[in-house]
Amino acid sequence: GAGVSQSPSNKVTEKGKDVELRCDPISGHTALYWYRQRLGQGLEFLIYFQGNSAPDKSGLPSDRFSAERTGESVSTLTIQRTQQEDSAVYLCASSSGTGFLNTIYFGEGSWLTVV
């Protein structure tokens, strides 16, 4: 696609439910990133994919968070047993190579509210 696409754009869920957030990166981009931004705070790194592999999962806040990527394309971030502190905007980004040396393109984000 022309840009990084994320869905859903907004999600309200009850505490304890599982949620899945989807990211479609720019076609051909090998690197894919997930970030989280809580209200009024800065961006936090969650996980990075190079192809379908995730060399660095160190940013995932707990074992309730997991992510996968298939076909070197779509990625899904799953949050199990959601808690109120999971409320945030989850941003996906992609780049054509090593992100810190290439322009990074961000999606519009998925706004998650846990009530």
Place this chain on the structure above:
Amino acid sequence: KNEVEQSPQNLTAQEGEFITINCSYSVGISALHWLQQHPGGGIVSLFMLSSGKKKHGRLIATINIQEKHSSLHITASHPRDSAVYICAGGFGNEKLTFGTGTRLTIIP
């Protein structure tokens, strides 16, 4: 520890003013990114630079490797420039380290 610090946190200026946002970082940076986040959350990459200076329209980004410092300048500022500007450092891994952002408000 990889660190990136921005200043000021908030900046309000009149339309037409020259704007400077500063970013300092710890040793070991390979590249520095300037990002713009609009109200509503969308983030746009403005610049990626590892040395020297880049210019795009009214925006100019510079980096001084020796001083571990980068600046983002906006000439002839306009209300549509109002946004949060974020610098982020690439320290040789994929985990960009983000500054806390500078909230810029341009008053007509």
